[in-house]
Amino acid sequence: MRSIRAIIGGCTAIATLMFLLAFIHPFGNAGIHAQQVNHQPLMSSAPPEVRDLLSAKCADCHSMQTRTPVYGRFAPASWLMERDIIQARNAMNLSRWEQYTPEEQETLKTKMLLETRAHKMPPPQYLAMHWDAQITSTDLVKLTSWARTSALSDSNPTADPAGEGDAARGKTVFEKRCTGCHAMEQDREGPRLHGVFGRTSGTVARFDYSPALKNAHIVWNEKTLERWLTDPDSLVPGNNMEFHVAKPEERRDVIRYLQAESMGK
Ligand code: HEC
Ligand code: HEC
Structure with a gap:
């Protein structure tokens, strides 16, 4: 007891x-x-x-x-x-x-x-x-x-409607829209993007790509990046980047920025 x-x-x-x-x-x-x-x-x-x-x-x-x-x-x-x-x-x-x-x-x-x-x-x-x-x-x-469904798609369609794109503005776009998943020098949820302009898709060593992107063998340039950022799934069906940039001028700007970053260093 x-x-x-x-x-x-x-x-x-x-x-x-x-x-x-x-x-x-x-x-x-x-x-x-x-x-x-x-x-x-x-x-x-x-x-x-x-x-x-x-x-x-x-x-x-x-x-x-x-x-x-x-x-x-x-x-x-x-x-x-x-x-x-x-x-x-x-x-x-x-x-x-x-x-x-x-x-x-x-x-x-x-x-x-x-x-x-x-x-x-x-x-x-x-x-x-x-x-x-x-x-x-x-x-x-x-x-x-x-x-x-993007809340951003139809806002502010006026800025630089048919221009060449601008790397400085592109840096701002990059910081706002891409750095949630990407960095220039480090792999995060997405691969590092320094040097991506001119690089073949899916080739950052040690980054865990989708098989779809790994086997796509696309060279990243103005044209392919434009298609990728518009609708990744239509360019590479089954890829892992669930993200796109709806505004054409933002795409142009960010592509200029990626280009400048890749040539610069
Ligand atoms: C038991 C608590 C818990 C629950 C429930 C939970 N999460 Fe999380 N989540 C965390 C913690 C802790 C972190 C931050 C640390 C980390 O990234 O592992 C986090 C981080 C995240 C992030 C940020 C990742 C990043 O890279 O910034 C997202 C997005 C997320 N959770 C989504 C979800 C979704 C969607 C659900 C429901 C389906 C969910 N979580 C349920 C604990 C939880
Ligand atoms: C939600 C996370 C996320 C966001 C936001 C994001 N990406 Fe990605 N990105 C990824 C992932 C994940 C991959 C790898 C896809 C795969 O393996 O199929 C990727 C791949 C890429 C690639 C191919 C790189 C290579 O090595 O082949 C480029 C280029 C790219 N992203 C550019 C961008 C740009 C520019 C932005 C901003 C406008 C952006 N991404 C926003 C997640 C993201």
């Missing part, structure tokens, strides 16, 4: 301690003890089927609408969850969707598609607890068609 009582007492003490420790936030405070749920609708500009999908499968980490499970109120689970949530909100906060610029939204849309298609998101530790958050092929169809 005595030993059972001691065990129960010990367990209660440990549970209490873990509960109290959850109020210490070694990785930052994600507000998981706040009881009030934020009922602001997420992403009012997104189509309802996309909004429902992201609310169900991503919002626990990527928004202010975190639903904390019971075990999440105890350390150390609470600490690990808070670390994930804070990093996730920094990378993309769906509660702030309307405050991202159209360019940022477009980059995030394509990143969401890439992360889910590669089954990197939701992360495995989350799926272990929420098996119903698996990304299905229907989800991917919804995300793909959403990622392809």
Whole structure:
């Protein structure tokens, strides 16, 4: 009898301690003890089927609408969850969707598609607890068609309608539209682009290209880049770059910039 009582007492003490420790936030405070749920609708500009999908499968980490499970109120689970949530909100906060610029939204849309298609998101530790958050092929169809609708396509068609393109403006386009996935000197989600003008497609060593681009053997020049940036899928069906630049003058500018960067150094 005595030993059972001691065990129960010990367990209660440990549970209490873990509960109290959850109020210490070694990785930052994600507000998981706040009881009030934020009922602001997420992403009012997104189509309802996309909004429902992201609310169900991503919002626990990527928004202010975190639903904390019971075990999440105890350390150390609470600490690990808070670390994930804070990093996730920094990378993309769906509660702030309307405050991202159209360019940022477009980059995030394509990143969401890439992360889910590669089954990197939701992360495995989350799926272990929420098996119903698996990304299905229907989800991917919804995300793909959403990622392809561009809010930017018909804005400001006047700038330099038939010009030659301008490398300085192209640098700005590059920074706004490409650096979400590309850098000049490093591989990110996309391959490094320094020297891309004149390079054969799919040839950066160690970059993990799609088989489609690897086997395309296209030399990147003004013409091929123009077609690639207009609609990558019509040039190389099955490639991994879920992104295009809708405005012709932006394409011309960014191509001039890639050219200047490739000749310069
Ligand atoms: C368990 C929490 C969690 C869930 C659920 C989750 N994510 Fe994430 N996500 C993270 C963390 C943490 C990061 C930042 C660190 C990283 O990139 O791995 C992140 C980063 C991202 C990024 C940015 C990647 C980059 O390269 O900038 C995207 C896009 C993303 N997640 C999409 C999603 C989508 C879409 C879903 C739902 C289908 C989702 N995530 C569900 C935790 C989560
Ligand atoms: C959402 C991420 C993403 C964005 C944004 C993006 N790209 Fe890409 N890009 C990729 C990926 C991924 C690949 C590799 C595709 C493959 O393997 O099929 C790629 C490949 C390329 C290639 C072929 C390079 C080679 O080595 O063959 C060029 C050129 C390119 N991108 C230019 C651009 C430019 C210019 C922009 C901005 C206007 C841009 N990309 C925006 C992800 C992106």
